[in-house]
Amino acid sequence: MKLAIIGSGNIVHDFLTITKDLKETQLTAIIGTNRSIDTLKQLQSEYHIGQVFTDFDEALKKSDFDTVYVAVPNFLHYQFAKKALENGKNVISEKPFTVKYEEFEDLKKIALEKHLILLEAITTQYLQNFLDLKKKLPELGDLKIIESNYSQYSSRYDAFKAGKILPAFDPKKGGGALMDLNIYNIHFIVGLLGRPKKVTYLPNVERNIDTSGILTLDYGTVKAVAIGAKDSVIPFRSSVIQGNHGSIVVNGPTNEMKSFDIYDNDKELVEKIDHNVYPHRMYQEFVEFERIIRTNDLQAVQQHLQHSEDVMWVVKKALESADLKLD
Template identity: 60%
Template sequence: MKLLIAGSGFIVEDWLPLTKDLPQIELTAIDSTKRSEEKAKKLAKEYGIKERYADYEQALKETKADTVYVAVPNFLHYDFVKKALEAGKNVICEKPFTIKYDEFKELKELALKKDLVLLEAITNQYLTNYKELKDKLADIGPVKIVSMNYSQYSHRYDAFKEGKIQPVFDPKKGGGALMDLNIYNIHFIVGLFGMPKEVHYMANIQRDVDTSGILTMDYGDFKAVAIAAKDVGGPITSTIEGEKEALVVNGSPGVMDSFDIYHNSDKLGHVDDKVHAHRMYEEFVEFAKIIKNHDMEKVRKALEHSDHVMKVLQMACDDAGLKLG
């Protein structure tokens, strides 16, 4: 995979050190805004990135990369992915895919029409611990309750209260707890159980953005609750309760350090089959394989999952009266 990195923010800085363990990925190019040009220049030098751009359209036209890693702010995903696909590039897009479901649907159709790989970078779907937990579901009896809480006080929330609106709290830029944190919970639940029958979102809304909220997902025989907050902080918890046993996840739903198996209050077992310390390692190993083999069957399967997640997001926004983007 010859990669053009679109973006130079936190996620890129976090990911780049990992690439030393990913020999199947060639860091071909990086594109940034003109404002971040010096930062991108420093990253390019440190990680041996051959091509550097401060103009995305120029980058797409001139780069030798075959794949674009879209790691720009949420509200730019749609435009960056569409331009990359139109330029004939495979695309890996950071979560959430887009702000609106219709935008995602358009991108999916375009990628499949052009026979290009399009994948969402969402860590938990590729973690070995997550796959082990999924296999364990058959042993815990009929699931009755799924509860997840990802609450993390944002270091930008104090500024928000003072009226300084940054992208993570800007509804026009896809900000808010649903898109930033609850997206991990939704991927986690939908990846295990598929599309729910009903979705409701009770959000705490300030200045038209959800600073926290409770998402409920009705699966008929069982119910799931996904809580996320950027205005409070507390223990991150994820529990799946079956009639026989319960599974308790250790760590955030995007990292999933391990999980424990309980019967009532008795701990029966502990599972930790991490392959790598960095949460993004396993997804990029899989992305490289898919692109190398042009495995469109896996692409379609991954896009079907992302489709369900995007539908849940849109239903949640509609239910809460949120107008993002």
């Protein structure tokens, strides 16, 4: 995979640390803004990235990457992904895929028409612990309740309180607790159960943005609750799944799933599972992205897109239920 990275912020710094172990991925280009040119050049030098651009059109003309990794603020995912697809490039987009459901639908249509690969970078779906947890679910009997909490006090919340609104708290830029953190819980729950029958979001709203909130997903015989907070914190982050024969406790944040424990109805530990293949959460997803692209595995793309579509549908219904507007 010849990769062009768009963005040079937190997640790009994090991602680049694993690229030494992504043997099949060539870092062909990095694209950012003029204001971040020093950072772009420093990353180029440190990680041996082919070329630096501050203009995406120029990069499309002058570089020969086949895949774009869109790692810019949420509200920009759609426009960069769309331009990349229109220019014949595969796209890996950071979460949330897009701000609006209709934008996602548009990207999907273009990708399918052009036989290009379009994927969402969402670690939860690719971690070995998640894949194994899915296989273990039948051991719990009939599922009843799922609870997933991702609360992380944001340093940007202090800036927000002081009147400086960064993209993560900007309703016009697809910010908020639902989009930023609760999205991981949604991926987790939808990854297990698919599209729910009913979605309700109860947000804490400050200056038109949800700084935290509780989302309920009704599956009929199973009820799920997803909690996401950027304005408060708990000492642990995890998910719990309850069935009539036992329960599973996931250890660590939903996007890392460091391990999980299976308990019986006597609250005895039955099994502890820790099968993630690499310490960094992003490794396994990028290995799989590279495989999908190299083998042109359109069936896998179809499955991942169906999952992302279900997640985008939940987000749309959640925002509607709370009368929140993110544009």
